[in-house]
Every structure is written in C-alpha cells, then in structure tokens.
Amino acid sequence: MKIKNQLTLAFIAGVIIFSLSGCATGPVREAFPTYTLNGATYYPLVTLCEAKGINWQYDTFTRIVILDKGEHRVNLRAGDNLALVDQRAMLFDYPVDIHDGTVVVPVKFKEQVIDVLFRDAGIPSRRPADFPISAVIKKVVVDAGHGGKDPGAIGRTGLKEKDVNLDIARRLALLLRSQGVEVVMTRNSDKYIPLDGRVRISNNSKADLFVSIHSNANRAKSMNGFEVYYVALSRNDAKRAVFSARNAHLNLDNAVFASNSLELKAMLWDMLYAYDRAESIQLARSICRSVDNNLNIRVIGVKDARYEVLRGARIPAVLVEAGFLSNYNEERMLKSSYYRQKMAESIMDGIRDYARGLASAEAA
Numbered sequence: 001m002k003i004k005n006q007l008t009l010a011f012i013a014g015v016i017i018f019s020l021s022g023c024a025t026g027p028v029r030e031a032f033p034t035y036t037l038n039g040a041t042y043y044p045l046v047t048l049c050e051a052k053g054i055n056w057q058y059d060t061f062t063r064i065v066i067l068d069k070g071e072h073r074v075n076l077r078a079g080d081n082l083a084l085v086d087q088r089a090m091l092f093d094y095p096v097d098i099h100d101g102t103v104v105v106p107v108k109f110k111e112q113v114i115d116v117l118f119r120d121a122g123i124p125s126r127r128p129a130d131f132p133i134s135a136v137i138k139k140v141v142v143d144a145g146h147g148g149k150d151p152g153a154i155g156r157t158g159l160k161e162k163d164v165n166l167d168i169a170r171r172l173a174l175l176l177r178s179q180g181v182e183v184v185m186t187r188n189s190d191k192y193i194p195l196d197g198r199v200r201i202s203n204n205s206k207a208d209l210f211v212s213i214h215s216n217a218n219r220a221k222s223m224n225g226f227e228v229y230y231v232a233l234s235r236n237d238a239k240r241a242v243f244s245a246r247n248a249h250l251n252l253d254n255a256v257f258a259s260n261s262l263e264l265k266a267m268l269w270d271m272l273y274a275y276d277r278a279e280s281i282q283l284a285r286s287i288c289r290s291v292d293n294n295l296n297i298r299v300i301g302v303k304d305a306r307y308e309v310l311r312g313a314r315i316p317a318v319l320v321e322a323g324f325l326s327n328y329n330e331e332r333m334l335k336s337s338y339y340r341q342k343m344a345e346s347i348m349d350g351i352r353d354y355a356r357g358l359a360s361a362e363a364a
Helices: 002-021 045-052 107-117 161-178 195-204 237-247 262-294 328-335 337-363
Strands: 035-037 040-044 055-059 064-069 072-077 082-085 088-091 097-099 102-106 139-144 182-185 209-216 226-231 299-305 317-324
Touching: 035 097, 040 045, 040 097, 040 107, 045 055, 045 064, 045 102, 045 107, 072 107, 082 107, 082 337, 088 328, 088 337, 102 107, 139 161, 139 195, 161 182, 161 209, 161 317, 161 337, 209 337, 226 262, 262 299, 262 317, 262 337, 317 328, 328 337
Parallel strands: 139 182, 139 209, 209 317, 226 299
Antiparallel strands: 035 040, 040 102, 055 064, 064 072, 072 082, 082 088, 097 102, 226 317
C-alpha cells in the first residue's frame, strides 16, 4: 500500500511538471544555435534578427552591420568590440566576428542590446531635446591640445594624443557651426601652438566659451575615465587681478565710472574672474552629465587645476580629458572615428545644456 501511494504521488507530480512546462506563463527557452570562438559563446546575428523582426544590412567590403527597428539603430563592425547603440558607444569583452561566412555576436551583445533594446517596450532616448545654442552662445574657442613637435601622450599602439585631440576638436567645431555658433580653432592642423599663444587667441576672440580638448595618460595602465577641469583658485589671485588690470584692455562699453584707478580695474577683473570660474564649473558639470548619459565610459567627474590655458582665459573655460591613452580599452575606443564622433556630440550636448541653463536664468 505504501509503495502504491508513492507511485501515485510520483505520477501526480509528473503530470504537474508536464503541465507547467507547457503553461503560457512559464519561461520559454530560446533555441538559438551557438558557437564557441576563442573561449567565448557567440550567436549568429541573422538568426537573432529574424527572431526579433530586426532589419539589418551588411556591407561585405567595410564589414559594417547596421541594425534598425522602430526608433532604434545599432552600428557595429566585424572585428571590433565597440558598437554604437542609439548613438551611444558600448564596449564589449569580445568583438563581433565572422564564422563560416556568417556574422556572429558575443553573448553579452545579445543580452545587453538585442534582448533589451528590441523588445516591445523601447528604451527612451537619453539625449537632450534640441535647443538653439546660438540664442545664448555666439562664439566658442575650441582648442585642440598639443600638436606639431609636441605629440602629447602616446598609447601603446602608437596613437598620439595630438591627433585624437584635433579630430575631436574638428568634429565639435562642425557640430557647433551647424547650430549657428561661430567657432575659433586655436589650431586646425598638426601645428605647434605655445600655451601663451592659445591664451592670446582665446582672449582676442571675444568668444563666450573656451573648450580645450585633451586625452589623458597615467603610469597605472588600469586608470581610465573621462574628466573635465576648470581653473583652480590661486594664492596669487590678487596679484593676477592687478596684472590683468595693468596689461589687458577691459571691455566695458558704455560704462561710466567716477574713477579710472588701477584699484578699481583690479576689483572689476577679480569680479569677472569669480564669475567666469563659477560658469566654468557649471559648463564642466553639464559636459560630464552629457558624457555619462551618452557614452559607456567611467566619468571621473569635475576637478580644478592650474593649467595655463585655463588660468589665462578671461571667459568661462574648461579642459576636457576624453580618456586615457595609457589604458588599452580607452586607447582602442579613441582610435575609432565612431567613438570620437560620439565624444564630440556628447561635449556638444553638454554645451547645449549649459546654454539652456543660461537662458532659463536670464528668463527668471
């Protein structure tokens, strides 16, 4: 009797398990073929696209793949582990590959892009709404760090900072000009411009903002991330104000003063310096927020420093460190024209957010 009861219970349990396996609310396993390449699991991209109803194009010459469905778009290339997902750069542990003539993607790409992005509920874009920057910002100085005989930092594969800086600066300049903003480049070619020359260009431009583009390096190869600098306070601020008052033309159109003394000019320069520094901090924060939203990169944050190009500028000024060339992954990203474009667009979005804040403050 005891054995009979045990068999009956086993039969009932088997029926319940069988019933649950066919239940609509139970988990459904996706039967996609997989491949193992260099110790990593890969999926055939065409199979994933067919299952999700994703349109895809593949150029056999450039090996570039474009995926799109609804409002979402993904760009990737065989051999690269960098993908642009809705204009946001994402880096994966393993590259897209070709196996038996078929484009295959690593499991992380399937889990983090295909399964997340191409589902019924789309992910809203994090890019800020368009804003007419030129309504507030009329002119910007874009400074590409280093150049000519000064290569700046050099990555392990030979990538030179001066080349990365110039490319991002040019892209940023094009984006700003497309918004009706006048741009002054401190250099537009592989040319050496001394620091005091960059400061002089900035101060003679009568621009609204100064943005200097750099790439970082550190002895610790693991160091990585994006950061933005603004000018640090100095013990000699009073001397600096007097020096500026003596040696610079103070542009105060239609201003009337009872005295034209050096002390008055120094006081005004100090007030302008404090205002520019506060605005520089706001601009730096806006750029960091934008990069954090748009790029898959560690954002170290906003810091102060006594860089000469920042100390000498008489307008809100920031110095952007786009990434560490001494870090293997970030050097790889900074080599990519796609990534440089996304970096320029992210800096642009930060300037737009800053301009929006200025417009709101003026309207208040």
